[in-house]
Amino acid sequence: MTRRKIRQRAPWPLLVLGSLGAAVFVLPLIGLATRTPWSRLRELVMSDVVVDALKLSLMTSVLAAAISLLLGVPLAWLLARVEFPGRRIVRAIVTLPMVLPPVVGGAALLFALGRRGVIGEPINDATGFLLPFSVWGVVVANVFVAMPFLVVTVEGALRNVDGRHEAAAATLGASRLTVFRRITLPMIAPSVRAGLVLAWARALGEFGATVTFAGNLQGRTQTLPLAVFVALEQDRDTAVAISLVLVAVSLAVLLLLRDRWWSNGADL
Amino acid sequence: MTRRKIRQRAPWPLLVLGSLGAAVFVLPLIGLATRTPWSRLRELVMSDVVVDALKLSLMTSVLAAAISLLLGVPLAWLLARVEFPGRRIVRAIVTLPMVLPPVVGGAALLFALGRRGVIGEPINDATGFLLPFSVWGVVVANVFVAMPFLVVTVEGALRNVDGRHEAAAATLGASRLTVFRRITLPMIAPSVRAGLVLAWARALGEFGATVTFAGNLQGRTQTLPLAVFVALEQDRDTAVAISLVLVAVSLAVLLLLRDRWWSNGADL
Amino acid sequence: TGRDSDETLLVMAAASLTDAFGEIGVAFEAANPDIEVRLNLAGSGALREQIVQGAPADVFASASAQTVQALVSAGLALSPTDFASNELRIAVPTGNPGGVVGIEDLANSELLIGLCGAQVPCGQFARQALEQAGIDASVDTNEGDVRALLGKIEAGELDAGIVYASDIAASDDVDEILLPPTFGVAITYPITILSESPNPDAAGAFVAFVLSVEGQAILHAYGFDPS
Amino acid sequence: MNGLDAHLVVQLAGGFYLDVAFSIAPGETLALLGPNGAGKSTAVDVLAGLTPLDDGHVVLNNRVLDAPADDVFVVAEQRRIGVVFQDYLLFDHLSVLENVMFGPLALGERKPQARAMANELLERLDMQGLSSRTPPQLSGGQAQRVALARALATQPDLLLLDEALAALDVTTRGTLRRVLAQHLSDFSGPRLLITHDPTDAFLLADRIAIVEDGSLSQVGSAEDIRRRPATPYVAALAGTNLLVGTNRAGFLTLDHHGHDLQTADTSIDGPVLITVHPTAIALHRKQPSGSPRNTWQTRVVSVEPLGDTTRITLGDPLPLGVDITPGATAALNLHEGAAVWASVKATEITVTPAAVNVKSGRN
Amino acid sequence: MNGLDAHLVVQLAGGFYLDVAFSIAPGETLALLGPNGAGKSTAVDVLAGLTPLDDGHVVLNNRVLDAPADDVFVVAEQRRIGVVFQDYLLFDHLSVLENVMFGPLALGERKPQARAMANELLERLDMQGLSSRTPPQLSGGQAQRVALARALATQPDLLLLDEALAALDVTTRGTLRRVLAQHLSDFSGPRLLITHDPTDAFLLADRIAIVEDGSLSQVGSAEDIRRRPATPYVAALAGTNLLVGTNRAGFLTLDHHGHDLQTADTSIDGPVLITVHPTAIALHRKQPSGSPRNTWQTRVVSVEPLGDTTRITLGDPLPLGVDITPGATAALNLHEGAAVWASVKATEITVTPAAVNVKSGRN
Ligand SMILES: Nc1ncnc2c1ncn2[C@@H]1O[C@H](COP(=O)(O)OP(=O)(O)OP(=O)(O)O)[C@@H](O)[C@H]1O
């Protein structure tokens, strides 16, 4: 006997508003599709430039998402759970990269970490290491713009969690770190995933901060969005084609991911 | 007798990683501060251009956040709770604006809603109404780039909520809409707020899609980030100064907001 | 500019013309009180896209002949007129920390060298110059526009880059190194009235004003040479 | 028919299979008792419309609520079934008053009326001072009372109470039993009361159904349940001893124990359930010489003082519970491991035909 | 001293004020009983280190765990105090086995050892088949057993059981009482058992403390509690009747009721607590003529069949509970509203000095 599924019916106000919401995203995609040079697509997309950019984009966006996870989740936890002076200010500062035009963000990064930057100059003098114009520069720029999404999402989720389960774990002798790893994190897993997706997607699409902080060199720092930008000035068809690659990559990754760990297998 | 507060100590790995995470945001801000023309700041910032842009930015970003809330929460609910064919694809499409370089997103909007657009052309022919180069164009561009953050955050939170409380509400005779409004929404309120902040901040900082879809007309479509862009072409000091306005506005709004409804009053 | 006007003129101008056209707009309004000028400033490519998509614009002043030519072929613009010209220079941070002497140094892989991207006019001209000099430059970044390139040189993040003379004139934080005249490439800025201009008369007046003595003087003040 | 008619067949993911059928007349209270994990809360979920049936049906007042065969399923919010959940499921973001008002408001009641009704219920449940608290600020028993008030406030057609009194203290329990008895007799719908406390069942229910491991093992009046327990679980519930054996003209052979007994009841031949009340067993230090034909020697396994009586558990050959007075316990010097003689009159041993399959009583 | 020494003073936000002091010797079990909302769970939170004290102290085996005056506060994870929470607080994302293994692993136990220990505990609690389930897939009683196993697995220095048996069925309850009694006597630390069930308290505890409305109203052995209840709540717990009055050479004037009684106890003069056991009261259809000096006419307020006995509640002038046999109930034709004569011998009325302030027994 298989379990009978009862069809959930959606109340119409939610259905109407939600569909309108979906239209906001679907319409432009249709717009994009109508202007796509489908016949020349293969040729436009199979160039060196695009392949190089795609590789770089995948690598840097995944790295940036990973770093955002590593640093962002602890930061969110500190913001949500530990009272320290200036907490509110730190929390507000975390959301700044979202507000700052990315180009300005990139400039701020240069001011801080560039060859003449507040931190960058001493580091460069001492070690010769230079972030701008390198792959690591791309990653740093991506982390800067992408991590806030993860931090805000995770902090919101942490505030949703009632502390009693964590307290119960503490009475069992678990240190705060163990509680965090084995109780808190699993409890907010869906939100951490949501935040990770947001951060990854934002990193994949990042343009302004990257071009300003890391520059634009094919094979080294030219990610897909930078390639799109270059193409936009030359030939719209190529730009649209590269954008479709971007769309396809993110669609593929998101569709694959969700099956596994987004929906806990209970999905369509 | 006032309640004794027990100081929460953070485990050092979280402290180290979280501080590193915070450094990602604080350092560039310091960088920016070192390059700010503090003495000329007032003069640079008090121009017509900046005042016009500030007004427009506040209005359009708030409108965009409101629309994102209105359409995005129902959309998130549909995605999380209702099984319909193609749900996974819609969900993936919702995240596209995050991946698409904003300039391409703006172009896609033009293709769909511009005077020659798939939808825009018939609408323009019938009513004479034109979205691009209008304030509404700015709002649409903002909604397009900002709403995904809200949708993903809220959907993640909805998946965190166990359905038993909603079921209990149903046994009390509450329709699905009532359950949604009076039980589900309050339960995920912190995440809705987080999503709203994300969306608003993203809209406030939006540049690429706006400049492409709505143009860059002072007083009509020139938001703060666009003013920064123009200033960057003229005089870096002005650009930094306008960016600081942006930073100050968002800091002010975030600090004010959080006191009231972010932290439920239990904050520092 | 809050006064009543009968007509509003929408001028699409390349971002590098921001300062000069800002002043030209004010001067034009003074001369034509019944016309209000609105500038729409963006990259030439983005402007072209907006025009193609039916922006209700009147005049297009571009940094690239190619962009305008594309619009002319599409029937969206009338035949253009060149209104300004420019020259290339090597820009280095004040004090020249990289010790750049001439165009040969751009091949030095020890230095951090930037150019404009090949998709924008300044990048195309720079590459022409390098080719003529027979130099294979060791490029570390292709910036999106000349201002971005200049910004990085000003900040000392790059040791050298090829930019327009007009940009160097506008900056206090760079030193210039002249290129031999043989490497000079002809750099011209076209302006055109758009076919679908809602105000073709006012558009004509604006173009005429740019080409007038007064307009040319303003352009010169911002480092542009007459065409 | 009016009232509830239910045949619940559900297969849960973990392998648990529920198949029970029962009906409850209007105004009748059925108590559902059973060991942990027997399926009581599952039955509640199914009746309330939170878990769909796999087979069978739920019909309330002639309205079909769930019938997989006919593809009928009425959603929870249209069933008018009030539930007190075992884990309360109070709304943490609403105050106590708002929790109770939620149902009436959802059903279209005006705010003042809903508030008045909620206040009255809270007062009856002795919660008037706490109506502006939120559930996390309540004690366990207070929360349970709010859950009860919330369910009663909707004036449902069917009331499902899943251990609705478990967290209450003795005095409140007494008060609430009276409130509930009062309310239940006012309320004309059928109601299902789930409990682990036989006293609750005996006091509040008209009929008792026992579910064990997913199926019904006994249904009857409190009297039936107490007098003729059909399984060890029911016997424990009734506080009596149950053995399984065969009767041959008054000679009882026990299935699991090596000692025979004699009963005065010779009317039933064949497999029987044997009930021996704990007070019917006498204990002696020396072998008794009187009338009881059933006499055996054994050891004391445990001595549990239960207030007015002491419960002595005997070991092999017959593991029986015996209730004697604390005085007798002292007089006989009973302690763990003490050797004693036990005796029980043949007339005190009741037998019933073993019609129902005997289950282990635990899953 | 070894064991627990606690003086708990806490002021909660809603106005509730807890101030109780008690100590528990190593190996001793103290049962904490009290009405809903009396502060039992609050005491557990404080002892476990989840709520800091406002005043007083918690000292366990000579280690100061909380002492606001000296600014000492040991965090929960360093207290080695095992807790079964009233609402379980199981970890929904972990399996039953992992829930039980969590504590040992957190304390540095190796995985195989932790697993072995968890498996053994689960088996003792009859849960072996369910170790791969997650908590949402458990029944209420099963979840409670997991909570118990999880708390026992850490082998804590102090064990706090907050209604750890409330959701269990009768048979499991019996089994678990034995398991727990066994475990408690193995376990050398002090333990605190919170319950609403006097049987649990009488069986498992060495001493009983009663908390009402935030302060202790009585502490003593089960015998004390049963014989000399100090408040109406304790009397209800002990199943007896409690009245308040003044003794003058055997003549009792009652504080709240207009009827006087006589007692044989003339040793105490002044304010007294008066206990009358429900079985000591006789009921008659006609006025009795024999020896009892205390005789009065009244009406039956309720008749509650409780299995072997029937509980009759009498109305004015003295609201007393009376236990008689079902047979007698039938013979006297007792029903709600019936007029009866009640009598009680003067020797059956016990009085104790009213030393403790009598509280209402409910908040
Ligand atoms: N969501 C679920 N998925 C799979 N099995 C479940 C689920 N919920 C409960 N079960 C199992 O179904 C059986 C019946 O559970 P149910 O909660 O109905 O028992 P119950 O009679 O209410 O017990 P209790 O007296 O302990 O509350 C149990 O064995 C339980 O483990």
Ligand SMILES: Nc1ncnc2c1ncn2[C@@H]1O[C@H](COP(=O)(O)OP(=O)(O)OP(=O)(O)O)[C@@H](O)[C@H]1O
């Ligand atoms: N978080 C809180 N904030 C304010 N008041 C609270 C909070 N938690 C409990 N209370 C109140 O404190 C009092 C004591 O609650 P506590 O949970 O300790 O009672 P309890 O003795 O465990 O009762 P029960 O037997 O019902 O579980 C109650 O009146 C309760 O309403």
Ligand SMILES: [Mg+2]
């Ligand atoms: Mg249950």
Ligand SMILES: [Mg+2]
């Ligand atoms: Mg409690």
